[in-house]
Amino acid sequence: MNQSRVKSVISWAVQILLAAFYALAASGKLMSSRSGLRCSGMGFPDKFYLVIGALELVGAMASSSHG
Numbered sequence: 498m499n500q501s502r503v504k505s506v507i508s509w510a511v512q513i514l515l516a517a518f519y520a521l522a523a524s525g526k527l528m529s530s531r532s533g534l535r536c537s538g539m540g541f542p543d544k545f546y547l548v549i550g551a552l553e554l555v556g557a558m559a560s561s562s563h564g
Contacts (some may be wrong), residue, residue, distance in 0.1 A: 508540065508542075510511065515557075515560040516557045516558075519553045519560060520553075520557040521558060522553045523550045523551070523553035523556075526546045526547065526550030527547065527551070527554070536549070
């Protein structure tokens, strides 16, 4: 395997791991109503965790795109 191929494989692996991380973090916020307690305790609105979850989902899609 040449060096260019190894870099490409490593790049894809990192992108997949980042996408999985963001998707898991987003699903925890979007599927749970208890996350709102943590946001409201920090001065954010009650449903602000949904915004954070949606942004994490966008991050998952962006990190999985190859360009």
